[in-house]
Amino acid sequence: MPIHNRHQHRAQAAQARIGCTPDDLARAVAVAEQAGQPGLAELLRAVRQGKIQLTHVPHRDAEVTARDLPQTGAAVVLVGDDDYSSTGPAGWRCAATIAAWAEAAVVHAAGATAETYAEAVHAARLLGRCVLIETDAAHAREWAERFPLKPTLVIVPRDGEHPTRPAAEVVQ
Numbered sequence: 376m377p378i379h380n381r382h383q384h385r386a387q388a389a390q391a392r393i394g395c396t397p398d399d400l401a402r403a404v405a406v407a408e409q410a411g412q413p414g415l416a417e418l419l420r421a422v423r424q425g426k427i428q429l430t431h432v433p434h435r436d437a438e439v440t441a442r443d444l445p446q447t448g449a450a451v452v453l454v455g456d457d458d459y460s461s462t463g464p465a466g467w468r469c470a471a472t473i474a475a476w477a478e479a480a481v482v483h484a485a486g487a488t489a490e491t492y493a494e495a496v497h498a499a500r501l502l503g504r505c506v507l508i509e510t511d512a513a514h515a516r517e518w519a520e521r522f523p524l525k526p527t528l529v530i531v532p533r534d535g536e537h538p539t540r541p542a543a544e545v546v547q
Contacts, residue, residue, distance in 0.1 A: 397423060414487030418451060418507075421496045427451050432469055435462065439469035444476050449499040452476070456510040456518070457484070463514035464521050477506040480522040484515035485532040494528055502526065 395403075400423040407416035421427045428450040432439055435456075444452060452473055456462065464470035474480075479498040483491060487509070498505040508518045512531050519529050 412487065413489040414483070414492035414509075417489040417492040418453065418496065421451075421493075427496055427499050429453065431455075432467075432473070435467050437469055439472050441472060441476060444473070445504070448503070449496075450504050451495050451499045452504075452506045454506065454508045456508060456514065461511040461514050463510070463517040465517070470521060473506050474521040476504060477522060477525060478502040478504045479526045480506045480508065480519070480528070482508045482510060482515050482518045482527065482529045484510050484512045485530050491530050494530075498526065498528070 400419055404416050404419045404423065407413075407419060418427070418429055422429045426449060428445045428448055430444060430450065431453045432455075444450070454467065454469075454473065456467065464474075479502045481491075481495040481498060483495075485491070492507065495505050495507040506522075510518055515529055515531055519527050
Protein backbone atom coordinates (compact mmCIF):
# COMPACT_ATOMS: atom_id res chain seq x y z
CA MET A 376 0.00 0.00 0.00
CA PRO A 377 1.56 3.35 -0.97
CA ILE A 378 2.20 5.98 1.66
CA HIS A 379 0.02 8.99 0.87
CA ASN A 380 1.21 11.54 3.39
CA ARG A 381 3.78 12.09 6.10
CA HIS A 382 1.26 11.36 8.88
CA GLN A 383 0.57 7.91 7.45
CA HIS A 384 4.32 7.33 7.14
CA ARG A 385 4.91 8.33 10.77
CA ALA A 386 2.02 6.18 11.94
CA GLN A 387 3.35 3.16 10.05
CA ALA A 388 6.87 3.72 11.38
CA ALA A 389 5.62 4.08 14.98
CA GLN A 390 3.45 0.98 14.65
CA ALA A 391 6.39 -0.99 13.26
CA ARG A 392 8.59 0.02 16.21
CA ILE A 393 6.07 -1.17 18.77
CA GLY A 394 4.90 -4.17 16.79
CA CYS A 395 1.32 -2.97 16.38
CA THR A 396 -0.93 -2.84 13.40
CA PRO A 397 -3.48 -0.05 12.93
CA ASP A 398 -6.13 -2.58 13.96
CA ASP A 399 -4.21 -3.37 17.18
CA LEU A 400 -4.12 0.31 18.04
CA ALA A 401 -7.80 0.76 17.19
CA ARG A 402 -8.62 -2.11 19.56
CA ALA A 403 -6.39 -0.60 22.26
CA VAL A 404 -8.23 2.74 21.93
CA ALA A 405 -11.58 0.96 22.27
CA VAL A 406 -10.41 -1.03 25.31
CA ALA A 407 -9.09 2.11 27.01
CA GLU A 408 -12.38 3.91 26.38
CA GLN A 409 -14.41 0.96 27.68
CA ALA A 410 -12.19 0.79 30.77
CA GLY A 411 -12.94 4.45 31.54
CA GLN A 412 -9.47 5.69 30.58
CA PRO A 413 -10.16 8.57 28.18
CA GLY A 414 -6.69 10.04 28.59
CA LEU A 415 -4.93 6.85 27.55
CA ALA A 416 -7.38 6.46 24.67
CA GLU A 417 -6.45 9.96 23.48
CA LEU A 418 -2.74 9.16 23.56
CA LEU A 419 -3.22 5.87 21.70
CA ARG A 420 -5.41 7.63 19.14
CA ALA A 421 -2.59 10.13 18.54
CA VAL A 422 -0.12 7.27 18.03
CA ARG A 423 -2.51 5.60 15.59
CA GLN A 424 -2.80 8.88 13.65
CA GLY A 425 0.98 9.26 13.48
CA LYS A 426 1.00 12.42 15.58
CA ILE A 427 3.27 11.14 18.38
CA GLN A 428 5.45 8.32 19.59
CA LEU A 429 4.43 7.03 23.03
CA THR A 430 6.68 5.52 25.68
CA HIS A 431 5.24 4.27 28.96
CA VAL A 432 7.43 3.94 32.04
CA PRO A 433 5.95 0.79 33.58
CA HIS A 434 6.95 1.18 37.24
CA ARG A 435 8.97 3.22 39.74
CA ASP A 436 12.06 1.00 39.56
CA ALA A 437 12.26 0.96 35.77
CA GLU A 438 15.73 1.77 34.54
CA VAL A 439 15.27 4.24 31.71
CA THR A 440 18.24 5.67 29.86
CA ALA A 441 18.32 8.41 27.24
CA ARG A 442 18.83 5.67 24.62
CA ASP A 443 15.45 4.19 25.59
CA LEU A 444 13.62 7.42 24.76
CA PRO A 445 12.73 8.78 21.31
CA GLN A 446 15.30 11.28 20.06
CA THR A 447 13.47 12.64 17.02
CA GLY A 448 9.90 13.52 16.22
CA ALA A 449 7.01 14.30 18.51
CA ALA A 450 7.06 12.02 21.54
CA VAL A 451 5.25 11.63 24.86
CA VAL A 452 6.64 9.70 27.83
CA LEU A 453 3.88 8.61 30.19
CA VAL A 454 4.66 8.17 33.91
CA GLY A 455 1.88 6.81 36.15
CA ASP A 456 2.44 8.01 39.72
CA ASP A 457 -1.26 8.10 40.69
CA ASP A 458 -1.85 4.63 42.08
CA TYR A 459 -2.81 5.47 45.70
CA SER A 460 0.87 5.02 46.66
CA SER A 461 2.24 8.08 44.88
CA THR A 462 5.78 9.01 45.80
CA GLY A 463 6.49 12.03 43.65
CA PRO A 464 9.75 12.13 41.67
CA ALA A 465 11.83 10.98 44.65
CA GLY A 466 10.37 7.50 44.28
CA TRP A 467 11.01 7.17 40.54
CA ARG A 468 14.40 5.86 39.47
CA CYS A 469 14.05 7.51 36.04
CA ALA A 470 12.90 10.97 37.22
CA ALA A 471 16.19 12.75 36.44
CA THR A 472 16.55 11.04 33.05
CA ILE A 473 13.09 11.94 31.82
CA ALA A 474 13.37 15.49 33.16
CA ALA A 475 16.62 15.99 31.23
CA TRP A 476 15.09 14.46 28.09
CA ALA A 477 11.88 16.52 28.14
CA GLU A 478 11.36 19.79 26.32
CA ALA A 479 7.96 20.25 28.04
CA ALA A 480 5.89 18.62 30.75
CA VAL A 481 2.28 18.11 31.68
CA VAL A 482 1.78 17.28 35.36
CA HIS A 483 -1.69 15.80 35.54
CA ALA A 484 -3.05 15.58 39.08
CA ALA A 485 -6.76 15.46 38.29
CA GLY A 486 -9.24 13.05 36.74
CA ALA A 487 -8.25 12.16 33.20
CA THR A 488 -10.10 13.59 30.24
CA ALA A 489 -9.31 13.32 26.55
CA GLU A 490 -9.02 17.12 26.40
CA THR A 491 -6.40 17.41 29.12
CA TYR A 492 -4.29 14.55 27.73
CA ALA A 493 -4.52 16.18 24.30
CA GLU A 494 -2.45 19.00 25.82
CA ALA A 495 0.51 16.60 26.06
CA VAL A 496 0.00 15.66 22.40
CA HIS A 497 -0.05 19.37 21.45
CA ALA A 498 3.10 20.06 23.50
CA ALA A 499 4.93 17.15 21.86
CA ARG A 500 3.91 18.26 18.38
CA LEU A 501 4.95 21.83 19.07
CA LEU A 502 8.13 21.27 21.09
CA GLY A 503 9.15 17.70 20.26
CA ARG A 504 9.39 15.87 23.59
CA CYS A 505 6.85 15.98 26.39
CA VAL A 506 6.61 14.08 29.66
CA LEU A 507 3.09 13.41 30.93
CA ILE A 508 3.14 12.73 34.65
CA GLU A 509 -0.01 11.20 36.12
CA THR A 510 0.19 11.94 39.83
CA ASP A 511 -1.81 12.84 42.89
CA ALA A 512 -2.52 16.40 43.97
CA ALA A 513 -0.11 16.11 46.89
CA HIS A 514 2.90 15.54 44.58
CA ALA A 515 2.02 17.84 41.66
CA ARG A 516 4.31 20.65 42.80
CA GLU A 517 7.27 18.29 43.34
CA TRP A 518 6.91 16.92 39.83
CA ALA A 519 6.53 20.41 38.33
CA GLU A 520 9.73 21.54 40.06
CA ARG A 521 11.62 18.84 38.12
CA PHE A 522 11.13 20.85 34.92
CA PRO A 523 12.58 24.31 35.65
CA LEU A 524 12.80 26.64 32.67
CA LYS A 525 10.70 24.26 30.55
CA PRO A 526 7.08 24.88 29.62
CA THR A 527 5.07 22.97 32.22
CA LEU A 528 1.30 22.68 32.47
CA VAL A 529 0.04 21.63 35.90
CA ILE A 530 -3.53 20.33 36.04
CA VAL A 531 -5.01 19.97 39.52
CA PRO A 532 -8.56 19.25 40.65
CA ARG A 533 -10.79 22.09 41.75
CA ASP A 534 -11.61 20.32 45.01
CA GLY A 535 -7.94 19.70 45.79
CA GLU A 536 -7.98 15.89 45.98
CA HIS A 537 -6.84 13.32 43.44
CA PRO A 538 -7.05 10.44 43.25
CA THR A 539 -10.04 9.82 45.45
CA ARG A 540 -10.51 6.36 46.80
CA PRO A 541 -13.70 4.66 45.71
CA ALA A 542 -16.27 4.31 48.48
CA ALA A 543 -16.10 0.99 50.29
CA GLU A 544 -18.78 -1.41 49.22
CA VAL A 545 -21.17 -2.30 52.00
CA VAL A 546 -22.18 -5.93 52.11
CA GLN A 547 -25.24 -6.80 54.16
